Amino acid sequence: MTDRSTLVRQNLQAVQSRIADAAQRAGRAADEVRLVGVTKYVDADATALLANAGCSTLGESRPQQLWEKADSPELAGRSIEWHLIGHLQRNKVRQTLPHVALLHSIDSLRLLKAVQQAAAAIGQPARALLEVNCSGDAEKHGFAPDELDAVVGSLAEYPDVEIHGLMTMAAREGGADQARNNFALLRELRERVAPNAPDGVSLTELSMGMSGDFEEAIAEGATMVRVGSTLWEGLR
């Protein structure tokens, strides 16, 4: 019988070594790829096991769960970087920003404006990525690829939002090949729109890849992979 903390530690090590192998196959250094451990499936107790095992960048997809975990007795006051990876409603921006080191999911101009306003009001710039709907799946959030040039060209209008790169999710259908196409598209979009960015803005981060497809994402240049299910396998 493996105890819970050993299990989580082993799962983390397995994911880290798959990341290192995928980076090596792509001719990249393992430390060019950051693991965001996605904790939306588990409680604060299990989340603390992952942090104890050495994964200190954690992602939640729902703002309210992120606030609750970040403030929970198990996790408050630790050197954890919280990332919001899911959709953020405009009425939750103000409460979310102080907890979050990186917002992966700016998916509309309305949200970008709301983040600008809140960051200016709080007096602390927000760090964020622009989410792009590379798959075209109707249920997914994000800018359409052909909207991105204009959005990036307008970033100087949002001086309190630091945009560091792009994020996407692969198509629900089509398996590894389709995922890899979606990730290649995000990388190509980055190359295309980066020259339009205002001075001082460099779109270096590509947040792409989850449990089922993070190796494909690393092959296409992911700098952050968001892995959940695989980290919690066998936990009950």
Ligand SMILES: *Cc1c(COP(=O)(O)O)cnc(C)c1O
């Ligand atoms: C849940 C989630 C993940 C992690 O997915 P797994 O398949 O469990 O690894 C990554 N990104 C986003 C946006 C998510 O909502």
